[in-house]
Amino acid sequence: MSQSALEILITASNSDAIDAIVEVQQQIERIQKTSRNFQDLGRSLTGIGQSMTQNLTLPIVAGLGAAGYAAVQFESQMADLNKAYGFDNGSQQAADAQAVIMDLSREMRQMPGDVTAIATEAGKLGVQFGQLEDYTRTVTAASVAFDVSAQEAGSSMATLTNVLGYQDAQGRVNIEGLQSLGDAINYFADTGATSEAAIMNVLQRAGGATRTFGLANNSATALSAAFLNLGYAPEVVGTSLNSMLPSLQNATQQSGDFQDALAQIGLPAREFEQMIKHDAVGAITTFMDAVAESGDTSLIQRMFGSGSDSAMMTSAIQNLDAFKNTLLDTENIPAGSMMATFTKRQQTTQSALEGVQASLMRMAISIGSVLLPALNDIAAAIVPVIDGFTSFADANPAIAQIGVALALVAAAVGPVLIAVGSVVSAIGTIGGAIAMMGGAAGIMGAVSGAVGLVAGSFVAIAGVAAGLLAIPAAILAIGAAVTGTDLQLQDIQATIGLALQELPANLAQVGPAIGAFLGLISAQFTMIGTTIQLAFTQASVAVQTFVTGLVTGVGTAIAGVVIRITTGAGQAVTAIAEAGPKMVSAVT
Numbered sequence: 001m002s003q004s005a006l007e008i009l010i011t012a013s014n015s016d017a018i019d020a021i022v023e024v025q026q027q028i029e030r031i032q033k034t035s036r037n038f039q040d041l042g043r044s045l046t047g048i049g050q051s052m053t054q055n056l057t058l059p060i061v062a063g064l065g066a067a068g069y070a071a072v073q074f075e076s077q078m079a080d081l082n083k084a085y086g087f088d089n090g091s092q093q094a095a096d097a098q099a100v101i102m103d104l105s106r107e108m109r110q111m112p113g114d115v116t117a118i119a120t121e122a123g124k125l126g127v128q129f130g131q132l133e134d135y136t137r138t139v140t141a142a143s144v145a146f147d148v149s150a151q152e153a154g155s156s157m158a159t160l161t162n163v164l165g166y167q168d169a170q171g172r173v174n175i176e177g178l179q180s181l182g183d184a185i186n187y188f189a190d191t192g193a194t195s196e197a198a199i200m201n202v203l204q205r206a207g208g209a210t211r212t213f214g215l216a217n218n219s220a221t222a223l224s225a226a227f228l229n230l231g232y233a234p235e236v237v238g239t240s241l242n243s244m245l246p247s248l249q250n251a252t253q254q255s256g257d258f259q260d261a262l263a264q265i266g267l268p269a270r271e272f273e274q275m276i277k278h279d280a281v282g283a284i285t286t287f288m289d290a291v292a293e294s295g296d297t298s299l300i301q302r303m304f305g306s307g308s309d310s311a312m313m314t315s316a317i318q319n320l321d322a323f324k325n326t327l328l329d330t331e332n333i334p335a336g337s338m339m340a341t342f343t344k345r346q347q348t349t350q351s352a353l354e355g356v357q358a359s360l361m362r363m364a365i366s367i368g369s370v371l372l373p374a375l376n377d378i379a380a381a382i383v384p385v386i387d388g389f390t391s392f393a394d395a396n397p398a399i400a401q402i403g404v405a406l407a408l409v410a411a412a413v414g415p416v417l418i419a420v421g422s423v424v425s426a427i428g429t430i431g432g433a434i435a436m437m438g439g440a441a442g443i444m445g446a447v448s449g450a451v452g453l454v455a456g457s458f459v460a461i462a463g464v465a466a467g468l469l470a471i472p473a474a475i476l477a478i479g480a481a482v483t484g485t486d487l488q489l490q491d492i493q494a495t496i497g498l499a500l501q502e503l504p505a506n507l508a509q510v511g512p513a514i515g516a517f518l519g520l521i522s523a524q525f526t527m528i529g530t531t532i533q534l535a536f537t538q539a540s541v542a543v544q545t546f547v548t549g550l551v552t553g554v555g556t557a558i559a560g561v562v563i564r565i566t567t568g569a570g571q572a573v574t575a576i577a578e579a580g581p582k583m584v585s586a587v588t
Contacts, residue, residue: 070361071368077116084123093129100133105362108140109346109355112362114150115140121154125161126171134175142182144351145341146189146196156200157182163207164217177217182338184218184330188225190341192326198234199224205238206245213245214280218330223284226326230315232308240309247304248287249276254303261302265290285324292317 078098079089087093101119105112119136127135143153160181161167166174185203189196202224203210210220227237247254251262251269259269267275267290276283291299297314304310316323334340345351 067364067368069368070364074112074116074365075369077113077120081116081120081123084120085129097129097132100136102362104133104136104140105358108137108144109351109358110140110144110150111354111358112365114143117150118143118154121158125158125167127161127167127173128171131173131175135173135178138175138179138182141339141342142185142196144345145182145186145338146200147345148197152197156197156204159204160200160207163204164211164220179338180333180335181217181221183335184221184333184337186338186341187333188221188326188329190337191329192225192229193231194225194228198228201234202228202238202241205235206241209242209245213249214276216330218333219281219327222327222330226323227312227316229322229326230312230319232312232315236308236312240312243309244304244313248283249273258303261299264296264299265294281327285327288317288320288323292320 078094078101081087081097081101082089082091082094085093085097087097097119101112101115104110105115108115115136118139119132122132122135122139139153139157140150142148142157143150146153148156157178161173161178164181166178166181185196185199188194189199199221203220206224207220210223211217215223223241224237227241228234232240247258251259251272254269262269262272265287267287272283272287275286291297297317300313300317301310304313
């Protein structure tokens with residue numbers, strides 16, 4: 001055969017091998033392109049899912065959670081109010097009480113919980129429900145004007161209402177009188193070196209003594225403020241008044257030294273008792289003037305001893321003018337002083353912000369209240385299940401050690417899209433990995449070897465074979481990278497074999513375990529168990545269908561790739577094998 005004929009034969013043979021290899025390479029490139037498309041789609045779905053989760057799911061869940069919590073807290077506070085008034089939760093009376101609270105919260109721009117705390121104290125005091133709104137409004141105004149917490153105002157004013165006689169036997173409260181007391185407290189705190197809280201503290205402690213002594217409540221407030229202005233603590237002032245006022249009022253029953261001291265300043269005990277009955281404030285100022293004129297403050301110790309009572313009275317006599325100015329200033333108390341201070345505080349920026357907060361809280365309570373029936377139903381259903389699990393675990397410790405892992409379904413579309421996006425991305429990644437595994441060693445070697453030389457053709461055969469053999473190793477390498485363990489093919493085979501051998505025995509244990517558990521709690525949880533079973537069955541079918549389709553699709557794709565690579569490699573081998581005899585024949 002001529003040289004030109006041999007060249008033609010070799011060229012034709014190599015051309016057949018190259019065409020087969022190029023076809024394989026093009027198949028792999030198409031798979032890689034499809035893989036990239038899957039990855040892009042996966043990233044897009046993941047991004048959409050994350051955006052929906054962050055901007056919709058999480059804010060909605062957080063908002064509903066906060067609203068539910070606010071409603072639960074308010075429901076508990078209203079339960080205390082209902083208990084104080086003897087109302088049944090959920091009754092029309094309870095609904096009317098809640099309406100009063102919400103209206104006052106809106107009117108006074110105060111938190112519903114604070115208003116409820118004050119109203120609860122009113123109920124404990126025995127305030128008639130018909131007066132609840134007016135009473136709570138007055139005390140709420142006192143809380144703001146006096147700058148004390150709602151709880152403190154509610155407790156203090158309830159005590160003063162009782163101690164100072166603003167409530168009759170039928171529970172009717174003298175609202176106007178209580179407002180007048182608030183005006184006096186507010187006025188003397190504003191004009192002296194004390195505070196509303198301190199004055200209320202003294203009146204709570206000594207209000208009974210001042211009332212028995214015959215002091216009007218405004219005068220009792222002035223007397224408390226006058227002693228507080230001297231720098232004494234409310235506890236000291238209250239205790240001392242509880243001691244001194246009864247001693248003066250019952251002078252004839254005191255010691256001889258006490259009565260001698262009174263007589264020494266021109267105030268015989270019996271006459272002084274009558275003076276107190278006719279003019280309690282006048283009797284106090286007369287006594288203090290007489291001691292001051294005598295210049296002998298040791299008289300105080302003879303009457304009241306050497307403790308805080310004597311020290312406080314001595315200090316008052318030493319600052320008599322200032323003391324009397326406060327004590328006798330009751331005529332200048334402006335009517336409506338407390339409400340005027342409340343109104344001024346309401347005009348501040350802080351009050352405006354607190355009003356916004358109160359509005360948001362009312363809205364949260366309204367929204368959350370819709371969730372409460374469902375939350376109650378869920379709680380009622382969960383408790384028996386938890387108890388059932390506990391009893392089951394106690395009775396079956398061996399089964400309990402197996403452990404049960406339940407995955408919660410995503411709350412909205414966002415998390416689902418994240419999962420779907422991740423799966424789609426994974427499909428693309430798998431496809432790309434397979435393409436790379438098949439092509440990296442095989443195709444590059446084949447292309448470089450089939451350039452018209454017989455030796456190159458055999459290199460191509462070896463390269464394709466190496467690529468095919470590299471697929472299992474590459475899969476194991478990916479598994480090792482994901483799991484962080486050194487995986488071997490024989491280990492996987494052994495593990496799969498062992499799992500298949502143990503599968504029947506494991507499945508046999510599932511039925512009795514589930515049956516025992518369901519038998520334990522079915523009496524309490526039949527309806528819910530059926531619903532959950534149906535939901536999980538539907539979810540299981542959907543997931544199984546999806547996974548089956550996914551596995552089938554991926555398996556088909558992988559099988560197609562392998563078939564194409566094998567077919568292409570076989571064609572290359574056949575072409576080269578056929579070229580050998582032709583070349584030998586041509587040479588010979």
